[in-house]
Amino acid sequence: MAIKASELNTAAVELHGISKRFAQSARRPFGRRKVNKEKLALDQVSMHVDTGRITGILGANGSGKSTLIRILATLMTPDAGTASVFGYDVVTQPDSVRRHINRVSVEASFFKEMSPWENMLYAARLYGSGGKGTRARVEGMLERLGLPLDTLDKPMKQLSRGQQQKVAIARSFLTSPSLLLMDEPTTGLDPRSKREVQELVRSIRRDRAATVLLCTHDLEEAEVLCDHVLVLDLGRVLAEGTPAELIREHAGEVGGSLEDAFMKLTGKRLEEDEEAKDE
């Protein structure tokens, strides 16, 4: 749903002191009592995202990126602090927030036996359309994304991961969100699909004047795509700025990269984290 003129002057996203803890429980071996631990996923996070920009959130696994996205998607409530999307509070005005957002997550959320068309029709219905002309719109969108039209009626499970991710992006376009939450949309894609998805993200801002919040592991991707980047580690924002600013202030040497800046700030390399995850 397109934003109103009055909402254009409002920040797309505004967070003040957001904190979130999770209780973790595990059974002791051969025992019946549970061991309860608490994990702090977000620690007093504040941020401001301007309308119409691509803002990247960089962080390793467990840094709190997905928790942040889930709070903005109204799927989770924070323990402390306030979060708003175009001025609407995510806890007290979730219906208004939901009309403005859509989400593309690392795992494509589809009914796997249903076809792209059936999944997109379902999405269209949930977002107030789905009548005559929807099929033509969907076909046009998929064609633009380079998906062969004969995939439209095949079960989703028969599509490659790259194709599924393109359908996920097309589905989010269908609902015309003002804020698109993208949670590692290119993770696990082959280089070609990755480039195509990145080009799509660019086109969202160019053609639709939408705001994009992009969580990513990929520093190169963040450098190329994002107007503004936040570095998140252990639930805290360590630094923010344009990629050039972060490199200049934190990379520490001439010709440094965003990866150097990230390492300097967190003491970690994202590749190590990815390798650990794969193992």
Added chain:
Amino acid sequence: MIGTSLRWELNAFVGFIERQKNLYRRYWLWEAVWLLYNLVSVLSIGYLAAGLSTLGLTPGQANLHQTQLYLLVGALLWTYLSLVFFEIAFAITWERWEGTIEYTFMAPIKRLTHLLGISAASLIYGIARTAAIGIALIFFFKLDLSHANWLSALAIFAAATLPLLGLGIFTSVLPLLSPEKGEQMAFAVQGVLLLISGVYYPISVLPAPLHVVGILSPLTYTLNGVREALLHGLSPAGALPDIGVLLLMGVILVPASVWCFNRAEVRAKRLGLLKRSG
């Protein structure tokens, strides 16, 4: 404004029915297997009653026929009631399996629309599947329904819809709150309903505590009423007490279950439980 909102919600309501229809179609082989399984179960109950005569338990042919009819009506109704209950109670579990739970819960629609949409699809599907089994029964057994009062039976059947939805929505709270154990608990609830609601016997044969719980089950009144209407021609006026109890239970259970679901959703969002399995 109200008209626009209503249209928006109606559109989503249709979306849920359409989605379920597509899922049934895509999983047609499983649906065929379940249909066969249900049919075989009901037929087995029918032949069990027919076989009683071979065990020397025959006080009179009429009684045996009545017993068979009694059991078949119970088995057929249980097919319907348990299917609708299952479809509603497991709607959340299903979305967890598919990985779409987050997408559905972040959609800009009322939760009531979501729940009613799933319920409506379940009712339509439940009626269609039960009707198919009912038609098959006619070919397998010589059913004497000459005394049946179909109007009363249909009225009780319709009145049972509301409390059935309420029970299903109540039970769907379990998988919402407990991704690991909720599914098992929901199955347990279904099993208890089978035991206490007089599907194959009058609840008077149950031990006192179970009998009391049976009185509180809306399925008891549904089974009782429909049986009386089909076997003994209960008149519409005579069916009114059962219809009244069922409507009263529905009026209490549906809003209470939706309220409970909304509270559970708030808790699930606080604990971070609105996520896919695996």
